[in-house]
Amino acid sequence: MELNKAITLNNQGAKHFLEKEYEKAEQCYLEAFEINPKNVSVLNNLGLFYHQQKDYEKALSYFDLAISHEEKPNFRVNAGNSLVMLNKPDKAKEQYLKATKLDPRHIGAWVSLAKLCTHLGELEDAVLFWKKLMRYTAKExxxxxxxxxxxxxxxxxxxxxxxYERIPNPNNPEIWFQIGRGEFLLKNHGMAEDALKKALAECPDQVEYRYYLAINYLSMGQIEGGLYHINMILKLQPDNYQILTEKGIILCGLHEYDNALKLFEKALSIQPEYDKAIHYKKLISNQTS
Structure with a gap:
Protein backbone atom coordinates (compact mmCIF):
# COMPACT_ATOMS: atom_id res chain seq x y z
CA MET A 1 0.00 0.00 0.00
CA GLU A 2 2.82 2.37 0.95
CA LEU A 3 4.67 1.56 -2.27
CA ASN A 4 1.60 2.50 -4.28
CA LYS A 5 1.47 5.80 -2.40
CA ALA A 6 5.09 6.49 -3.40
CA ILE A 7 4.21 5.86 -7.05
CA THR A 8 1.23 8.21 -6.80
CA LEU A 9 3.35 10.93 -5.17
CA ASN A 10 6.03 10.49 -7.84
CA ASN A 11 3.44 10.92 -10.60
CA GLN A 12 2.03 13.99 -8.88
CA GLY A 13 5.54 15.42 -8.60
CA ALA A 14 6.14 14.87 -12.29
CA LYS A 15 2.88 16.68 -13.08
CA HIS A 16 3.84 19.63 -10.86
CA PHE A 17 7.30 19.69 -12.45
CA LEU A 18 5.87 19.90 -15.97
CA GLU A 19 3.56 22.68 -14.82
CA LYS A 20 6.58 24.51 -13.30
CA GLU A 21 5.17 24.20 -9.79
CA TYR A 22 8.62 23.40 -8.48
CA GLU A 23 8.03 23.61 -4.72
CA LYS A 24 5.11 21.21 -4.97
CA ALA A 25 7.13 18.91 -7.21
CA GLU A 26 10.02 18.75 -4.75
CA GLN A 27 7.67 18.10 -1.85
CA CYS A 28 5.98 15.18 -3.66
CA TYR A 29 9.30 13.66 -4.75
CA LEU A 30 10.80 13.86 -1.27
CA GLU A 31 7.72 12.32 0.31
CA ALA A 32 7.86 9.50 -2.23
CA PHE A 33 11.58 9.05 -1.48
CA GLU A 34 10.92 8.74 2.26
CA ILE A 35 8.35 6.02 1.61
CA ASN A 36 10.46 4.11 -0.91
CA PRO A 37 14.13 5.26 -1.10
CA LYS A 38 14.93 2.53 -3.64
CA ASN A 39 12.37 3.61 -6.25
CA VAL A 40 14.62 4.43 -9.21
CA SER A 41 11.96 6.55 -10.94
CA VAL A 42 11.72 8.76 -7.85
CA LEU A 43 15.51 8.97 -7.59
CA ASN A 44 15.86 9.91 -11.26
CA ASN A 45 13.09 12.49 -11.00
CA LEU A 46 14.78 14.04 -7.96
CA GLY A 47 17.99 14.22 -9.97
CA LEU A 48 16.20 15.90 -12.86
CA PHE A 49 14.52 18.31 -10.44
CA TYR A 50 17.78 19.41 -8.80
CA HIS A 51 19.52 19.60 -12.18
CA GLN A 52 16.79 21.98 -13.35
CA GLN A 53 17.32 23.96 -10.14
CA LYS A 54 21.07 24.10 -10.97
CA ASP A 55 22.05 22.16 -7.86
CA TYR A 56 24.20 19.81 -9.90
CA GLU A 57 25.98 18.12 -6.99
CA LYS A 58 22.68 17.10 -5.42
CA ALA A 59 21.30 16.06 -8.81
CA LEU A 60 24.32 13.83 -9.39
CA SER A 61 23.93 12.22 -5.97
CA TYR A 62 20.39 11.11 -6.86
CA PHE A 63 21.38 9.89 -10.31
CA ASP A 64 24.19 7.85 -8.69
CA LEU A 65 21.71 6.39 -6.23
CA ALA A 66 19.38 5.41 -9.07
CA ILE A 67 22.29 3.75 -10.91
CA SER A 68 23.29 1.86 -7.77
CA HIS A 69 19.86 0.20 -7.77
CA GLU A 70 19.35 -0.25 -11.51
CA GLU A 71 21.53 0.29 -14.57
CA LYS A 72 19.62 2.31 -17.14
CA PRO A 73 21.18 4.28 -20.02
CA ASN A 74 19.07 7.38 -19.36
CA PHE A 75 20.32 7.46 -15.73
CA ARG A 76 23.88 7.42 -17.06
CA VAL A 77 23.12 10.19 -19.55
CA ASN A 78 21.48 12.30 -16.85
CA ALA A 79 24.50 11.82 -14.58
CA GLY A 80 26.75 12.83 -17.48
CA ASN A 81 24.75 16.00 -18.03
CA SER A 82 25.22 17.01 -14.39
CA LEU A 83 28.95 16.24 -14.61
CA VAL A 84 29.21 18.51 -17.65
CA MET A 85 27.67 21.33 -15.63
CA LEU A 86 30.14 20.59 -12.83
CA ASN A 87 32.96 21.02 -15.39
CA LYS A 88 33.97 17.38 -15.26
CA PRO A 89 33.90 16.50 -18.97
CA ASP A 90 36.04 13.37 -18.76
CA LYS A 91 33.75 11.83 -16.15
CA ALA A 92 30.73 12.93 -18.17
CA LYS A 93 32.13 11.18 -21.23
CA GLU A 94 32.56 7.99 -19.19
CA GLN A 95 28.89 8.10 -18.24
CA TYR A 96 27.76 8.64 -21.83
CA LEU A 97 29.95 5.77 -23.07
CA LYS A 98 28.53 3.47 -20.40
CA ALA A 99 25.05 4.42 -21.60
CA THR A 100 25.95 3.40 -25.17
CA LYS A 101 27.20 0.03 -23.90
CA LEU A 102 23.91 -0.52 -22.09
CA ASP A 103 21.99 0.48 -25.22
CA PRO A 104 23.96 0.98 -28.47
CA ARG A 105 20.89 2.65 -29.98
CA HIS A 106 20.48 5.25 -27.23
CA ILE A 107 20.17 8.48 -29.23
CA GLY A 108 20.65 10.82 -26.27
CA ALA A 109 23.95 9.22 -25.31
CA TRP A 110 25.44 9.55 -28.82
CA VAL A 111 24.18 13.13 -29.19
CA SER A 112 25.63 14.06 -25.80
CA LEU A 113 28.98 12.48 -26.66
CA ALA A 114 29.17 14.22 -30.03
CA LYS A 115 28.22 17.62 -28.63
CA LEU A 116 30.61 17.32 -25.70
CA CYS A 117 33.52 16.38 -27.98
CA THR A 118 32.68 19.28 -30.28
CA HIS A 119 32.69 21.66 -27.31
CA LEU A 120 36.05 20.26 -26.14
CA GLY A 121 37.54 20.60 -29.63
CA GLU A 122 37.92 16.82 -29.95
CA LEU A 123 36.65 16.99 -33.50
CA GLU A 124 37.76 13.55 -34.72
CA ASP A 125 35.80 11.94 -31.88
CA ALA A 126 32.84 14.22 -32.58
CA VAL A 127 32.75 13.06 -36.21
CA LEU A 128 33.00 9.44 -35.07
CA PHE A 129 30.09 9.79 -32.62
CA TRP A 130 27.82 11.60 -35.08
CA LYS A 131 28.51 8.87 -37.63
CA LYS A 132 27.76 6.13 -35.11
CA LEU A 133 24.50 7.85 -34.24
CA MET A 134 23.52 8.05 -37.90
CA ARG A 135 23.76 4.28 -38.20
CA TYR A 136 20.54 4.22 -36.23
CA THR A 137 18.85 7.42 -37.34
CA ALA A 138 19.88 9.88 -40.05
CA LYS A 139 17.78 12.83 -38.97
CA GLU A 140 18.30 16.10 -40.77
CA TYR A 164 23.77 18.41 -50.65
CA GLU A 165 23.92 14.61 -50.79
CA ARG A 166 22.13 13.68 -47.56
CA ILE A 167 19.55 16.49 -47.70
CA PRO A 168 18.85 16.93 -51.43
CA ASN A 169 15.83 19.21 -51.00
CA PRO A 170 16.52 21.27 -47.89
CA ASN A 171 13.79 23.53 -46.56
CA ASN A 172 15.53 24.38 -43.30
CA PRO A 173 17.13 27.86 -43.54
CA GLU A 174 19.97 26.79 -41.25
CA ILE A 175 20.97 24.16 -43.81
CA TRP A 176 21.01 26.75 -46.61
CA PHE A 177 23.07 29.01 -44.36
CA GLN A 178 25.67 26.32 -43.68
CA ILE A 179 25.83 25.51 -47.39
CA GLY A 180 26.25 29.22 -48.14
CA ARG A 181 28.93 29.61 -45.48
CA GLY A 182 30.80 26.61 -46.82
CA GLU A 183 30.59 27.81 -50.43
CA PHE A 184 31.79 31.26 -49.32
CA LEU A 185 34.80 29.75 -47.55
CA LEU A 186 35.49 27.71 -50.69
CA LYS A 187 35.33 30.99 -52.66
CA ASN A 188 32.37 29.75 -54.69
CA HIS A 189 30.72 33.14 -54.32
CA GLY A 190 27.89 32.66 -56.82
CA MET A 191 26.74 29.44 -55.16
CA ALA A 192 27.18 31.04 -51.74
CA GLU A 193 24.94 33.93 -52.79
CA ASP A 194 22.18 31.60 -53.95
CA ALA A 195 22.23 29.55 -50.74
CA LEU A 196 22.43 32.56 -48.42
CA LYS A 197 19.52 34.25 -50.19
CA LYS A 198 17.42 31.12 -49.64
CA ALA A 199 18.29 31.17 -45.95
CA LEU A 200 17.42 34.86 -45.65
CA ALA A 201 14.14 34.43 -47.50
CA GLU A 202 12.96 32.31 -44.57
CA CYS A 203 14.63 34.33 -41.79
CA PRO A 204 15.12 37.95 -42.96
CA ASP A 205 16.02 39.15 -39.45
CA GLN A 206 18.75 36.57 -38.90
CA VAL A 207 21.85 38.74 -38.51
CA GLU A 208 24.43 36.01 -39.12
CA TYR A 209 22.82 34.99 -42.41
CA ARG A 210 22.74 38.60 -43.60
CA TYR A 211 26.31 39.25 -42.47
CA TYR A 212 27.64 36.36 -44.53
CA LEU A 213 25.70 37.57 -47.56
CA ALA A 214 27.20 41.03 -47.02
CA ILE A 215 30.79 39.80 -46.87
CA ASN A 216 30.15 37.50 -49.81
CA TYR A 217 29.15 40.55 -51.89
CA LEU A 218 32.20 42.45 -50.66
CA SER A 219 34.44 39.52 -51.62
CA MET A 220 32.98 39.71 -55.14
CA GLY A 221 33.77 43.43 -55.24
CA GLN A 222 30.09 44.37 -55.04
CA ILE A 223 30.47 47.12 -52.44
CA GLU A 224 26.96 48.46 -52.86
CA GLY A 225 25.40 45.05 -52.20
CA GLY A 226 27.62 44.50 -49.18
CA LEU A 227 26.82 47.90 -47.68
CA TYR A 228 23.10 47.35 -48.25
CA HIS A 229 23.10 44.28 -46.05
CA ILE A 230 25.41 45.84 -43.46
CA ASN A 231 22.95 48.74 -43.20
CA MET A 232 20.07 46.29 -42.87
CA ILE A 233 21.81 44.68 -39.92
CA LEU A 234 22.32 48.07 -38.30
CA LYS A 235 18.60 48.80 -38.66
CA LEU A 236 17.95 45.63 -36.69
CA GLN A 237 20.80 46.17 -34.24
CA PRO A 238 21.91 49.81 -34.23
CA ASP A 239 24.28 49.22 -31.31
CA ASN A 240 26.08 46.23 -32.79
CA TYR A 241 29.62 47.51 -32.30
CA GLN A 242 31.14 44.78 -34.46
CA ILE A 243 28.97 45.62 -37.45
CA LEU A 244 29.54 49.36 -36.89
CA THR A 245 33.25 48.63 -37.10
CA GLU A 246 32.83 46.51 -40.23
CA LYS A 247 30.94 49.33 -41.92
CA GLY A 248 33.69 51.75 -40.90
CA ILE A 249 36.29 49.51 -42.53
CA ILE A 250 34.27 49.44 -45.76
CA LEU A 251 34.05 53.24 -45.71
CA CYS A 252 37.81 53.45 -45.21
CA GLY A 253 38.19 51.50 -48.44
CA LEU A 254 35.99 54.15 -50.09
CA HIS A 255 38.17 56.91 -48.56
CA GLU A 256 35.21 58.20 -46.50
CA TYR A 257 37.43 58.65 -43.45
CA ASP A 258 35.29 61.14 -41.53
CA ASN A 259 32.23 58.89 -41.67
CA ALA A 260 34.35 55.85 -40.85
CA LEU A 261 35.82 57.60 -37.81
CA LYS A 262 32.35 58.37 -36.49
CA LEU A 263 31.44 54.71 -36.75
CA PHE A 264 34.58 53.60 -34.91
CA GLU A 265 33.90 56.16 -32.19
CA LYS A 266 30.32 54.96 -31.84
CA ALA A 267 31.51 51.34 -31.65
CA LEU A 268 34.00 52.27 -28.94
CA SER A 269 31.35 54.17 -26.98
CA ILE A 270 29.47 50.85 -26.81
CA GLN A 271 32.50 48.58 -26.32
CA PRO A 272 35.54 50.70 -25.32
CA GLU A 273 37.95 47.74 -25.41
CA TYR A 274 37.07 46.46 -28.89
CA ASP A 275 40.53 46.04 -30.41
CA LYS A 276 39.46 46.13 -34.05
CA ALA A 277 37.77 49.52 -33.69
CA ILE A 278 40.72 50.86 -31.69
CA HIS A 279 43.14 49.69 -34.40
CA TYR A 280 41.27 51.29 -37.30
CA LYS A 281 40.59 54.48 -35.39
CA LYS A 282 44.35 54.86 -34.82
CA LEU A 283 45.04 54.17 -38.52
CA ILE A 284 42.66 56.95 -39.56
CA SER A 285 44.03 59.33 -36.93
CA ASN A 286 47.59 58.73 -38.11
CA GLN A 287 46.59 59.11 -41.75
CA THR A 288 44.69 62.37 -41.26
CA SER A 289 47.02 64.00 -38.71
Missing amino acids: EYILELAKVYMLKKQFNVAVSLL
Missing part, protein backbone atom coordinates in the same frame (compact mmCIF):
# COMPACT_ATOMS: atom_id res chain seq x y z
CA GLU A 141 19.42 17.83 -37.56
CA TYR A 142 22.19 15.25 -37.00
CA ILE A 143 23.47 15.56 -40.56
CA LEU A 144 23.56 19.32 -40.05
CA GLU A 145 25.54 18.96 -36.80
CA LEU A 146 28.04 16.64 -38.48
CA ALA A 147 28.46 19.19 -41.28
CA LYS A 148 29.17 21.88 -38.69
CA VAL A 149 31.94 19.74 -37.22
CA TYR A 150 33.49 19.34 -40.68
CA MET A 151 33.32 23.14 -40.97
CA LEU A 152 35.27 23.41 -37.71
CA LYS A 153 37.81 20.98 -39.16
CA LYS A 154 38.03 23.31 -42.19
CA GLN A 155 36.86 20.47 -44.43
CA PHE A 156 34.42 22.74 -46.21
CA ASN A 157 34.06 20.56 -49.32
CA VAL A 158 33.12 17.58 -47.16
CA ALA A 159 30.60 19.64 -45.21
CA VAL A 160 28.90 21.10 -48.27
CA SER A 161 28.84 17.77 -50.11
CA LEU A 162 27.33 16.07 -47.07
CA LEU A 163 24.49 18.59 -46.91
Whole structure:
Protein backbone atom coordinates (compact mmCIF):
# COMPACT_ATOMS: atom_id res chain seq x y z
CA MET A 1 0.00 0.00 0.00
CA GLU A 2 2.82 2.37 0.95
CA LEU A 3 4.67 1.56 -2.27
CA ASN A 4 1.60 2.50 -4.28
CA LYS A 5 1.47 5.80 -2.40
CA ALA A 6 5.09 6.49 -3.40
CA ILE A 7 4.21 5.86 -7.05
CA THR A 8 1.23 8.21 -6.80
CA LEU A 9 3.35 10.93 -5.17
CA ASN A 10 6.03 10.49 -7.84
CA ASN A 11 3.44 10.92 -10.60
CA GLN A 12 2.03 13.99 -8.88
CA GLY A 13 5.54 15.42 -8.60
CA ALA A 14 6.14 14.87 -12.29
CA LYS A 15 2.88 16.68 -13.08
CA HIS A 16 3.84 19.63 -10.86
CA PHE A 17 7.30 19.69 -12.45
CA LEU A 18 5.87 19.90 -15.97
CA GLU A 19 3.56 22.68 -14.82
CA LYS A 20 6.58 24.51 -13.30
CA GLU A 21 5.17 24.20 -9.79
CA TYR A 22 8.62 23.40 -8.48
CA GLU A 23 8.03 23.61 -4.72
CA LYS A 24 5.11 21.21 -4.97
CA ALA A 25 7.13 18.91 -7.21
CA GLU A 26 10.02 18.75 -4.75
CA GLN A 27 7.67 18.10 -1.85
CA CYS A 28 5.98 15.18 -3.66
CA TYR A 29 9.30 13.66 -4.75
CA LEU A 30 10.80 13.86 -1.27
CA GLU A 31 7.72 12.32 0.31
CA ALA A 32 7.86 9.50 -2.23
CA PHE A 33 11.58 9.05 -1.48
CA GLU A 34 10.92 8.74 2.26
CA ILE A 35 8.35 6.02 1.61
CA ASN A 36 10.46 4.11 -0.91
CA PRO A 37 14.13 5.26 -1.10
CA LYS A 38 14.93 2.53 -3.64
CA ASN A 39 12.37 3.61 -6.25
CA VAL A 40 14.62 4.43 -9.21
CA SER A 41 11.96 6.55 -10.94
CA VAL A 42 11.72 8.76 -7.85
CA LEU A 43 15.51 8.97 -7.59
CA ASN A 44 15.86 9.91 -11.26
CA ASN A 45 13.09 12.49 -11.00
CA LEU A 46 14.78 14.04 -7.96
CA GLY A 47 17.99 14.22 -9.97
CA LEU A 48 16.20 15.90 -12.86
CA PHE A 49 14.52 18.31 -10.44
CA TYR A 50 17.78 19.41 -8.80
CA HIS A 51 19.52 19.60 -12.18
CA GLN A 52 16.79 21.98 -13.35
CA GLN A 53 17.32 23.96 -10.14
CA LYS A 54 21.07 24.10 -10.97
CA ASP A 55 22.05 22.16 -7.86
CA TYR A 56 24.20 19.81 -9.90
CA GLU A 57 25.98 18.12 -6.99
CA LYS A 58 22.68 17.10 -5.42
CA ALA A 59 21.30 16.06 -8.81
CA LEU A 60 24.32 13.83 -9.39
CA SER A 61 23.93 12.22 -5.97
CA TYR A 62 20.39 11.11 -6.86
CA PHE A 63 21.38 9.89 -10.31
CA ASP A 64 24.19 7.85 -8.69
CA LEU A 65 21.71 6.39 -6.23
CA ALA A 66 19.38 5.41 -9.07
CA ILE A 67 22.29 3.75 -10.91
CA SER A 68 23.29 1.86 -7.77
CA HIS A 69 19.86 0.20 -7.77
CA GLU A 70 19.35 -0.25 -11.51
CA GLU A 71 21.53 0.29 -14.57
CA LYS A 72 19.62 2.31 -17.14
CA PRO A 73 21.18 4.28 -20.02
CA ASN A 74 19.07 7.38 -19.36
CA PHE A 75 20.32 7.46 -15.73
CA ARG A 76 23.88 7.42 -17.06
CA VAL A 77 23.12 10.19 -19.55
CA ASN A 78 21.48 12.30 -16.85
CA ALA A 79 24.50 11.82 -14.58
CA GLY A 80 26.75 12.83 -17.48
CA ASN A 81 24.75 16.00 -18.03
CA SER A 82 25.22 17.01 -14.39
CA LEU A 83 28.95 16.24 -14.61
CA VAL A 84 29.21 18.51 -17.65
CA MET A 85 27.67 21.33 -15.63
CA LEU A 86 30.14 20.59 -12.83
CA ASN A 87 32.96 21.02 -15.39
CA LYS A 88 33.97 17.38 -15.26
CA PRO A 89 33.90 16.50 -18.97
CA ASP A 90 36.04 13.37 -18.76
CA LYS A 91 33.75 11.83 -16.15
CA ALA A 92 30.73 12.93 -18.17
CA LYS A 93 32.13 11.18 -21.23
CA GLU A 94 32.56 7.99 -19.19
CA GLN A 95 28.89 8.10 -18.24
CA TYR A 96 27.76 8.64 -21.83
CA LEU A 97 29.95 5.77 -23.07
CA LYS A 98 28.53 3.47 -20.40
CA ALA A 99 25.05 4.42 -21.60
CA THR A 100 25.95 3.40 -25.17
CA LYS A 101 27.20 0.03 -23.90
CA LEU A 102 23.91 -0.52 -22.09
CA ASP A 103 21.99 0.48 -25.22
CA PRO A 104 23.96 0.98 -28.47
CA ARG A 105 20.89 2.65 -29.98
CA HIS A 106 20.48 5.25 -27.23
CA ILE A 107 20.17 8.48 -29.23
CA GLY A 108 20.65 10.82 -26.27
CA ALA A 109 23.95 9.22 -25.31
CA TRP A 110 25.44 9.55 -28.82
CA VAL A 111 24.18 13.13 -29.19
CA SER A 112 25.63 14.06 -25.80
CA LEU A 113 28.98 12.48 -26.66
CA ALA A 114 29.17 14.22 -30.03
CA LYS A 115 28.22 17.62 -28.63
CA LEU A 116 30.61 17.32 -25.70
CA CYS A 117 33.52 16.38 -27.98
CA THR A 118 32.68 19.28 -30.28
CA HIS A 119 32.69 21.66 -27.31
CA LEU A 120 36.05 20.26 -26.14
CA GLY A 121 37.54 20.60 -29.63
CA GLU A 122 37.92 16.82 -29.95
CA LEU A 123 36.65 16.99 -33.50
CA GLU A 124 37.76 13.55 -34.72
CA ASP A 125 35.80 11.94 -31.88
CA ALA A 126 32.84 14.22 -32.58
CA VAL A 127 32.75 13.06 -36.21
CA LEU A 128 33.00 9.44 -35.07
CA PHE A 129 30.09 9.79 -32.62
CA TRP A 130 27.82 11.60 -35.08
CA LYS A 131 28.51 8.87 -37.63
CA LYS A 132 27.76 6.13 -35.11
CA LEU A 133 24.50 7.85 -34.24
CA MET A 134 23.52 8.05 -37.90
CA ARG A 135 23.76 4.28 -38.20
CA TYR A 136 20.54 4.22 -36.23
CA THR A 137 18.85 7.42 -37.34
CA ALA A 138 19.88 9.88 -40.05
CA LYS A 139 17.78 12.83 -38.97
CA GLU A 140 18.30 16.10 -40.77
CA GLU A 141 19.42 17.83 -37.56
CA TYR A 142 22.19 15.25 -37.00
CA ILE A 143 23.47 15.56 -40.56
CA LEU A 144 23.56 19.32 -40.05
CA GLU A 145 25.54 18.96 -36.80
CA LEU A 146 28.04 16.64 -38.48
CA ALA A 147 28.46 19.19 -41.28
CA LYS A 148 29.17 21.88 -38.69
CA VAL A 149 31.94 19.74 -37.22
CA TYR A 150 33.49 19.34 -40.68
CA MET A 151 33.32 23.14 -40.97
CA LEU A 152 35.27 23.41 -37.71
CA LYS A 153 37.81 20.98 -39.16
CA LYS A 154 38.03 23.31 -42.19
CA GLN A 155 36.86 20.47 -44.43
CA PHE A 156 34.42 22.74 -46.21
CA ASN A 157 34.06 20.56 -49.32
CA VAL A 158 33.12 17.58 -47.16
CA ALA A 159 30.60 19.64 -45.21
CA VAL A 160 28.90 21.10 -48.27
CA SER A 161 28.84 17.77 -50.11
CA LEU A 162 27.33 16.07 -47.07
CA LEU A 163 24.49 18.59 -46.91
CA TYR A 164 23.77 18.41 -50.65
CA GLU A 165 23.92 14.61 -50.79
CA ARG A 166 22.13 13.68 -47.56
CA ILE A 167 19.55 16.49 -47.70
CA PRO A 168 18.85 16.93 -51.43
CA ASN A 169 15.83 19.21 -51.00
CA PRO A 170 16.52 21.27 -47.89
CA ASN A 171 13.79 23.53 -46.56
CA ASN A 172 15.53 24.38 -43.30
CA PRO A 173 17.13 27.86 -43.54
CA GLU A 174 19.97 26.79 -41.25
CA ILE A 175 20.97 24.16 -43.81
CA TRP A 176 21.01 26.75 -46.61
CA PHE A 177 23.07 29.01 -44.36
CA GLN A 178 25.67 26.32 -43.68
CA ILE A 179 25.83 25.51 -47.39
CA GLY A 180 26.25 29.22 -48.14
CA ARG A 181 28.93 29.61 -45.48
CA GLY A 182 30.80 26.61 -46.82
CA GLU A 183 30.59 27.81 -50.43
CA PHE A 184 31.79 31.26 -49.32
CA LEU A 185 34.80 29.75 -47.55
CA LEU A 186 35.49 27.71 -50.69
CA LYS A 187 35.33 30.99 -52.66
CA ASN A 188 32.37 29.75 -54.69
CA HIS A 189 30.72 33.14 -54.32
CA GLY A 190 27.89 32.66 -56.82
CA MET A 191 26.74 29.44 -55.16
CA ALA A 192 27.18 31.04 -51.74
CA GLU A 193 24.94 33.93 -52.79
CA ASP A 194 22.18 31.60 -53.95
CA ALA A 195 22.23 29.55 -50.74
CA LEU A 196 22.43 32.56 -48.42
CA LYS A 197 19.52 34.25 -50.19
CA LYS A 198 17.42 31.12 -49.64
CA ALA A 199 18.29 31.17 -45.95
CA LEU A 200 17.42 34.86 -45.65
CA ALA A 201 14.14 34.43 -47.50
CA GLU A 202 12.96 32.31 -44.57
CA CYS A 203 14.63 34.33 -41.79
CA PRO A 204 15.12 37.95 -42.96
CA ASP A 205 16.02 39.15 -39.45
CA GLN A 206 18.75 36.57 -38.90
CA VAL A 207 21.85 38.74 -38.51
CA GLU A 208 24.43 36.01 -39.12
CA TYR A 209 22.82 34.99 -42.41
CA ARG A 210 22.74 38.60 -43.60
CA TYR A 211 26.31 39.25 -42.47
CA TYR A 212 27.64 36.36 -44.53
CA LEU A 213 25.70 37.57 -47.56
CA ALA A 214 27.20 41.03 -47.02
CA ILE A 215 30.79 39.80 -46.87
CA ASN A 216 30.15 37.50 -49.81
CA TYR A 217 29.15 40.55 -51.89
CA LEU A 218 32.20 42.45 -50.66
CA SER A 219 34.44 39.52 -51.62
CA MET A 220 32.98 39.71 -55.14
CA GLY A 221 33.77 43.43 -55.24
CA GLN A 222 30.09 44.37 -55.04
CA ILE A 223 30.47 47.12 -52.44
CA GLU A 224 26.96 48.46 -52.86
CA GLY A 225 25.40 45.05 -52.20
CA GLY A 226 27.62 44.50 -49.18
CA LEU A 227 26.82 47.90 -47.68
CA TYR A 228 23.10 47.35 -48.25
CA HIS A 229 23.10 44.28 -46.05
CA ILE A 230 25.41 45.84 -43.46
CA ASN A 231 22.95 48.74 -43.20
CA MET A 232 20.07 46.29 -42.87
CA ILE A 233 21.81 44.68 -39.92
CA LEU A 234 22.32 48.07 -38.30
CA LYS A 235 18.60 48.80 -38.66
CA LEU A 236 17.95 45.63 -36.69
CA GLN A 237 20.80 46.17 -34.24
CA PRO A 238 21.91 49.81 -34.23
CA ASP A 239 24.28 49.22 -31.31
CA ASN A 240 26.08 46.23 -32.79
CA TYR A 241 29.62 47.51 -32.30
CA GLN A 242 31.14 44.78 -34.46
CA ILE A 243 28.97 45.62 -37.45
CA LEU A 244 29.54 49.36 -36.89
CA THR A 245 33.25 48.63 -37.10
CA GLU A 246 32.83 46.51 -40.23
CA LYS A 247 30.94 49.33 -41.92
CA GLY A 248 33.69 51.75 -40.90
CA ILE A 249 36.29 49.51 -42.53
CA ILE A 250 34.27 49.44 -45.76
CA LEU A 251 34.05 53.24 -45.71
CA CYS A 252 37.81 53.45 -45.21
CA GLY A 253 38.19 51.50 -48.44
CA LEU A 254 35.99 54.15 -50.09
CA HIS A 255 38.17 56.91 -48.56
CA GLU A 256 35.21 58.20 -46.50
CA TYR A 257 37.43 58.65 -43.45
CA ASP A 258 35.29 61.14 -41.53
CA ASN A 259 32.23 58.89 -41.67
CA ALA A 260 34.35 55.85 -40.85
CA LEU A 261 35.82 57.60 -37.81
CA LYS A 262 32.35 58.37 -36.49
CA LEU A 263 31.44 54.71 -36.75
CA PHE A 264 34.58 53.60 -34.91
CA GLU A 265 33.90 56.16 -32.19
CA LYS A 266 30.32 54.96 -31.84
CA ALA A 267 31.51 51.34 -31.65
CA LEU A 268 34.00 52.27 -28.94
CA SER A 269 31.35 54.17 -26.98
CA ILE A 270 29.47 50.85 -26.81
CA GLN A 271 32.50 48.58 -26.32
CA PRO A 272 35.54 50.70 -25.32
CA GLU A 273 37.95 47.74 -25.41
CA TYR A 274 37.07 46.46 -28.89
CA ASP A 275 40.53 46.04 -30.41
CA LYS A 276 39.46 46.13 -34.05
CA ALA A 277 37.77 49.52 -33.69
CA ILE A 278 40.72 50.86 -31.69
CA HIS A 279 43.14 49.69 -34.40
CA TYR A 280 41.27 51.29 -37.30
CA LYS A 281 40.59 54.48 -35.39
CA LYS A 282 44.35 54.86 -34.82
CA LEU A 283 45.04 54.17 -38.52
CA ILE A 284 42.66 56.95 -39.56
CA SER A 285 44.03 59.33 -36.93
CA ASN A 286 47.59 58.73 -38.11
CA GLN A 287 46.59 59.11 -41.75
CA THR A 288 44.69 62.37 -41.26
CA SER A 289 47.02 64.00 -38.71
